[in-house]
Amino acid sequence: MTSLGAPANDVGPARTLRHWLAHLSRSGRVAAIDKPVALEHELAAIAKCLDGTQAAFFTQPGGHAVPVVSGFMSKRAWIAEAMGVDESALLARFSAAAAAPLESKLVGREEAPCQQVVHTSGIDLHALLPIPTHSEYDNGPYLTAGLVIARNPRTGVQNVSINRIQVHGQNRMAILLLPRHLYAFHREAEAAGDALDVAIAIGVDPLTMLASQAITPIDHDELEIAGALHGAPLPVAQCVTNGVHVPAFAEIVIEGRILPNVREPEGPFGEFPKYYSAREAREVIEVTAVTHRRDPIFHTIVPAEMEHLLLGAIPREATLLAHLQRSHPAVKDVHLSVGGVCRYHLWVQFDKKREGEAKNVILCAFGAHYDIKQVVVVDTDVNVHDPAEIEWAIATRFQADRDLVVIEGAQGSPLDPSTTVGQPDDAPSHLQGVSAKMGLDATRPVVYPAHVFTRVRIPGQDSVDLHTLVAADNSAFDAYLSRDHD
Template identity: 40%
Template sequence: VAATRGRIYSALDVSEEGFYQKMIESLRNPQPPKIVKDAPVMEVEEKPRLSKIPILTHYEKDAGPYITSAVVSARDPEGKVENVSVHRLLLLDDSHLAIRLVPRHLYKLWRMAKEKRTDLDVGISIGVHPAVMLAAASSPPFGVSEYGVANALLKGELALIRCEKVDAYVPAEAELVLEGRISHREEVPEGPLVDMTGTYDAERLQPVVEIVNVMHREDYMYQALLPGGPEHRLLMGLPREVAVYEAVSKVVPKVKAVNLSEGGCGWLHAVISLEKQTEGDAKNAIMAAFGAHGSLKHVVAVDTDIDVYNPLEVEWALATRFQGDRDLIVIRNARGSTLDPSADQESGLTTKLGFDATKPLTKPSKGFEKAEIPSTPNAELIVEELKRHIRDVR
């Protein structure tokens, strides 16, 4: 559904160049979605029998079948603050799941309910528009509903329904909805599961979700994200690219592109192409990137003539424009990502590196320019004809 950047841009009706601004505007100006009373997801309502859902075991050593595309919505006990976020859910039995709660906004709501000794109502949506997934992964300030961000991305076209049995709202166009409550008392071992790095995440004690009602379309389609696959990495990583783009734009004159690279698991490495006016701009950009996305481990800054999506060009910039004694930033004992198996798993600390692979302004630029072979219209026609013949042979 959303395994390429092009598909995501198409779903949002934006160009590659307009994506960052569209996300930033939607985060700054969320629009409350409309509430409706009838929806496709309400076609069938039934008691929980989770074994009927094709929940997959994706890898050999996974703890069990996992829902990997769940968008979970919840409100604080007073109903004033709403959070919508993406979570993995381990199947326990026909009416119970274990939910992985990272210490972010849903965790905060759960702690608020726990302090009141009450369970937390949740609506679990599967099969939603990519805009909802992106918004749910975008982490706006606590108190801002991600549904409002999604609605802004969709130009006011997002509709929600209120769940039948719990105090939560879900997208009217979802394929499948599980209504449940996160227990304030019961926790069980959860994990391992392959995460964005393609390695197994650790086992932890996590809360149990009791499912009390199920709604779905008559012939619903179950969406599963392959853990560590392109769709997983893009849907989680693109909102972080936006955060990095916005932060870096505040400290340098122009940011052309940001790429949380495939080789960096779409999470741990960033390549930023920028236009600098003074020496030090690239280093400021690197520091801003680390501040915007705390999980970043390595950041490479390059000039605008480098394609951030082409690892050969990025490596070429490192080979020809980088010197370790002057262009390397080393930050020891910084907070890193629990997804990085090489980080200290007890303290969460890691060493972060920044690589300034931009051309030095103090030296003649000619020595750093990429040589190009001049072309003519006739030569370009010959090249295109050769390419066509090569495709025909294949």
């Protein structure tokens, strides 16, 4: 079994995947599955059962010698722990790192564990790596936790993202490119008739994973945000077959190039909204090299489960909070709900001073990210991380005829299946993802009669210490019941 390799007294933010897994293991948060497990469905099913309680570490996945890990970022509190902060400081810490990135540190091959073993000929991804097939109707095995890194063909600045990648053959893969930075890079290269060099880093630490999802303008290298989260420049190594820089402590790196003017079928695939995306023609990666540690660990993310959802939620929340506070400083907190697949439903805590302000906050949120489909604004006495509190605020502070905002025909998520209802299967791309938006002002009136909107509380409830009050056993209670009260 691969050693997780971190000293028992090591403390501080997670520096490498192994350091973090060793930390989780010491606190009982890694479940080692030592029996053979099938790569098709079985591995994902087991990981899903452990989701949010323990990371799953498979020592015999599909007959491979390379183990598979999943679920090591499946709780919000774990991610804060990896950063070395309280959960309440999670968004502020991420925002601070995004605002003050640190330039990465280029190291040589001898200092880069990700290049201890190099394959440049006779590459067979299925033989080298234990790549799972996750959901029932997935069209084959997928890379779901790889950091896709590429350079802007014009400026040379890198971009990092996580894209779903279907492994078609020994050295050929199809990748989903949504209209973001990597898409723009590829279109720039393709227009010139060139391939786009890329690298896919698999098995990085949780902070580097999280940084990859930062919402930044084009030409901002997310690996520099990872360095800021770590508090030191991130060590990176140059690929062996192209000029892309990758995290030096990654477990595995797949090098390749996205071919110009080549498309191959990809999908269906079970995505984060918990539905399947369609089979469509996608861009193609031709693999030129695979490098890895001597005893690598393969990371897979089970789609639509907590590791997948939280990776998208936390960077978005940090960006949305900063965006809203620029125009509305009285915004105190935000939360992308799990029920809204950590993308579509935003809850905003707001210290309202004037009537109408909450509706302005709603409109500002819709302009912050096209994925946002529903916004609920609540007062500061409502915990935006508690779904029951949000529902209570809507039930008692919202009236549809005066507090509802509806916007028709706005750009939404192309992966939201409800946006395709009523459209033909061959609808043009410019109609995909067109969505209605809904905002709910669930705040109290600024002025209201005494006690009407005052929450019911019991004095002293917050200072009760049950540990000192509740008896260690029920002997006194049992003795009382045993008396003859007839």
